[in-house]
Each structure stands twice: as structure tokens, then as C-alpha cells.
Amino acid sequence: MHQPVTIHQLPAQAITPENFRPYGQVIFAAPDGKGFDQEDAQLHLSEGTPRFYIMRLHYRGRSFSRITRHQRCTQCLGALAGQEWLIAVAPPNEADYPDPVTIEAFRIPGNCFIKLEVGTWHAGPLFEQESMDFYNLELADTNITDHQTCSLSETYGLEFEIV
Numbered sequence: 003m004h005q006p007v008t009i010h011q012l013p014a015q016a017i018t019p020e021n022f023r024p025y026g027q028v029i030f031a032a033p034d035g036k037g038f039d040q041e042d043a044q045l046h047l048s049e050g051t052p053r054f055y056i057m058r059l060h061y062r063g064r065s066f067s068r069i070t071r072h073q074r075c076t077q078c079l080g081a082l083a084g085q086e087w088l089i090a091v092a093p094p095n096e097a098d099y100p101d102p103v104t105i106e107a108f109r110i111p112g113n114c115f116i117k118l119e120v121g122t123w124h125a126g127p128l129f130e131q132e133s134m135d136f137y138n139l140e141l142a143d144t145n146i147t148d149h150q151t152c153s154l155s156e157t158y159g160l161e162f163e164i165v
Contacts, residue, residue, distance in 0.1 A: 006159060007160065008159055008161070010160055012090060012105065012106070012107045012162045012164050012165065014108060014164045015108055017110055021108075025091040025093060025106075025118060025119060026091075026119045026122055028116055029042070029078075029114055029116070029117060043078060044076075045076050046120050047141060049141060050141040050143055051142040052140075052142070053138075053140055053142040054137065054139045056136070056137055056138075057135070057136050057137075057138050059127060061130070061133065062127065062130075063128065064164040064165070065162065065163045066090060066128065067153065067154050067160070068152065068154060069092065069105070069124065069152050070125070070150065070152075071123045071150050072121070072140065072150075073148055074141060074144070074147075074148040075141045076118060076119060076139075077138070078116065078138070078139035078140075079118070079127060079137070080116070080136060081110070081136055082135040082137065083135065084113065085112045086110065086111050086129075087126070087129045088107060088109060088110065088126055088129065089107070089108055089124055089125070089126035089127060090106065090124065090164060091105070091107075091118070091124050092104045092105045092124075093123075094123070105123075107164040125162070
């Protein structure tokens with residue numbers, strides 16, 4: 003028997019390096035020739051073969067009831083064509099499920115990309131366009147061997163809508 007689902011409205015905040023730090027990094031353009039430092043994406047891709055590709059996603063809307071994490075690698079995501087998009091995140095933890103109270107939503111402008119820390123729970127990219135293209139850097143087998151998903155509706159009776 004399924005429990006009733008409550009829709010929780012989650013305000014989207016503008017992303018900054020400071021407010022996104024518990025979940026990963028925000029990477030903006032830097033001058034060519036700048037040396038590597040802590041403002042560059044700190045990647046963990048040593049557990050397999052890195053895969054950098056463009057993924058085309060179709061309408062996702064602003065609601066979600068599932069959230070995923072990858073425990074073997076960081077993941078970088080960014081929109082092509084300068085379009086804004088949304089993501090919801092919860093910090094990495096040792097449990098099999100995120101704490102729904104810790105879920106936050108961010109607006110990602112089209113002039114940057116994000117790097118998710120190993121184990122960061124995430125729902126998205128979310129957007130209202132018919133389709134969007136994103137570049138994605140993860141491991142070649144991330145979606146096969148390192149893809150843990152929690153159904154928030156089944157586990158907590160919750161669905162989230164980013165407002």
C-alpha cells in the first residue's frame with residue numbers, strides 16, 4: 003500500500019560558489035593561461051574511464067520525486083547554448099537515502115558549469131524547454147555501475163516542485 007504523496011515547494015536560489023560548496027563547485031570562465039588552483043574543478047575520475055559527452059534531455063519540468071547519487075566519481079554538468087536550468091541537491095551521506103530536509107534547489111545560469119562532489123544526491127537537470135543539451139563529465143559506466151536512486155515518494159511520501 004502506497005502512502006499519500008505530499009508536494010513540497012522548494013525555492014530555487016541563485017547559485018554561488020559559497021552556497022553550493024556543500025554539494026560541489028561552481029566553475030566560471032577564467033583567463034586563458036591561468037594556473038590550476040582551487041577555483042578549477044577538483045575532479046575524481048580515477049575509478050574508471052572518464053566519459054565527456056553531450057546529452058540531450060527532453061522536457062523535465064520543475065517537479066521530481068526521485069534523487070540519485072554517484073559514489074565513485076565527481077560529475078560535471080553544464081548547459082550548452084547559454085540556457086538557465088535547475089538542479090536540486092542534498093549533501094553526501096552514509097545512509098541509503100538523503101535527508102529530505104537537506105534538499106536545496108539552485109538556478110544554474112548558462113555561463114558556468116557545476117561539479118558535483120562524490121556522493122552528492124541530485125535531481126536534474128530540470129528545465130521547462132522542450133529539450134536542452136548538456137555536457138556531462140563522469141565515468142563511462144556511471145549510469146550502469148554507480149547509479150543509486152531513492153524514490154522520495156515511496157520512501158518519504160514526498161514530491162518536490164521547484165518554485
